[in-house]
Amino acid sequence: MAGKTYDVIIIxxxxxxxxxxxxxxxxxxxxxxxxxxxxxxxxxxNWVENYPGAKAMPGLELMEQFKAQVTALGTPLVATKVKGITPGVTFRVALENGETISGRALIITAGKVPRRLNVPGEDKFFGRGVSTCATCDGPLFKGKPIAIVGGGNAAVEAALELAEIAKPVYLIHRRDTFRADEITVAKLKTSAVQLVLGSEVTAVHGDRFLNGLTVRDQAGTIRELSVNGLFLEIGSDTDPVLVAPFAKNDANEILVDARQRTNIPGAFAAGDVTDVAYKQTVISAGDGAQAALEAHRFLTVPGYHWPKQ
Amino acid sequence: MALREIGDQNFETEVLKAPGVVLVDFWAPWCAPCRVQHPILEELAGEMKNVTFASINVDEHPTVGGRYQIMSIPTLIAFKGGAPVAQFIGLQSKEALRAKLGGL
Incomplete structure (x- = not known):
């Protein structure tokens, strides 16, 4: 089905x-x-205090201001997911609502989604004990046994926070040392958090709801932990469908040059989906502006040269 | 119609005994994705006349949250004739919800 054609499709x-x-x-x-x-x-x-020119406010409030500015310009927003991107003279973008739209230029700004463990039972109990949002779901486990998986700041901070609510709280980490800041790790020692180090979750189980985990340590010893909640704080990934056509780094982030150009002429990327070193709102906004301005040059300057990457 | 905030005290009349499909949004103030979900439901409530939209704060109203064993928020449950007919866990897009609710 031939859908609408745009100058620029922003995903x-x-x-x-x-x-x-x-x-x-x-x-x-x-x-x-x-x-x-x-x-x-x-x-x-929850709270953004480092966006210049704006007072400290909840992230949602800041983004509502971004959105209001976009809609005031009459920009169409289509609330659906992308099923596939086909590069060409024009890019064809298949949408989950059944439409296919075309664009002369493409700007990918789809960020990342929380990483999952990919172990048996995880999908079945997702939302029934397994969660990727400790701040959302942690308070629902008052006095219940839970586990957090991960070794970075997010995981350690979640464990410390949930130790005030749930009991017992296990922190499961593949390695024996944490990547989190020393000051945060130091707090673990005086907390009620029980460390399960050098260990991986190999399966999650339950009946209607999660009630246990299988954990294997480096020596291959298997043990079972009785928990009602499992919180994953193991980083985030780009959407494989959206990054598929492009050159990527080892973390599956789209490689861009200093003007946000990907390896495919006409396609730009900005924000957390790219290999940008710092994932920050102000940097994403700046890179988004740069991608847009360069897309405008690409569409309007005769003989625009796309550098080989 | 607008998205209506309900509680333990009127859940029965507003949801279980209400005619047609009622979509209930289980949320709490500390949950950031719930705050993203809220305006999406408000927009849908304005557009879908055949579905009633309600939201319930599980922190202030634990009885209903407990009855439906809410362990992750946002959770959306569609009720029809007093019984749950569909459940959606996690942030839902407007188009996806519209499609799912249209089929009930």
Whole structure:
């Protein structure tokens, strides 16, 4: 089915995508933003204190201001997921709502999603004890046994926070040392958190709801932990469907040059989906603007040269 | 119609004994994705006339949350004739919800 054709299709509606839309709309480019939700990772942040020019506020509130600016420009927002991207002279983007749209340029700003363990039972008990949002679901486990998986700041901070609510709290980590800041790790020693180090979760089980985990240590010893909650704090990944056509680094992030160009002419990327060193709202916004301005040059400057990567 | 905030005290009349499909959003103030879900439901409530939209704060109203064993929020449960007919866990997009609710 032949769908609508745009100058620019922006996939993702966090800080990078919404900023890109402001810039492409102001350049009079026919723009569409495709994203199942708006606000990206910033919207899920409880408190943002480092976005210059704005007072400290909940991430969602900041992103609502971004969105208001985008909608005031008349930008169409399509609330659906992308099923596939086919590069060509024009990019064809298949949407989950059944439509296929075309764009002369593409800006990928779809960020990342929380990483999963990929062990048996995880999908079955997701939302029935297994969670990727400790701040959301932790308080629902008052006085109950739970486990957190991970070794970074997010995991250790979640364990410390949940130790005030749930009991007992296990922190399961593949290695024997933590990547988290020393000051945070030091707090673990005086907390009620029980450390399960050098160990991996190999299966999760229950009946209607989660009631246990199988954990294997480096020596191969298997043990069972009785828990009602399992919180995954093991990082995040890009969406494989969206990054598939592009050159990527080892972390599956899209490689971009200093002007947000990918290896495919006409396709740009910005924000957490790229190999940018720092995943920050202000950087995503800046890179989104840069992607939009460069997309405008790509579409309007005769003989625009796409550098080989 | 708008998204209505309900509680333990009126869950029976507003949801279980209400006509048609009622979508209930189980949320809590500390949950960031719940706050992203909220405006999506408000928009849908304005557009889908044949579904009633309600939200319940599980922190202030633990009885209903406990009855339906809510262990992850946001959780959305669609009720019809007093019984749950569909359950959606985690943040749901507007288009996905519209499609799922349309089939009930």
């Amino acid at each position: 993702g509606a966090g800080a990078a995508g919404l900023t890109a839309a402001i810039y492409t709309m102001r350049k009079q480019l026919r723009t569409v933003v495709v994203s199942p939700e708006t606000g990206g990772a910033t919207a899920l942040s």
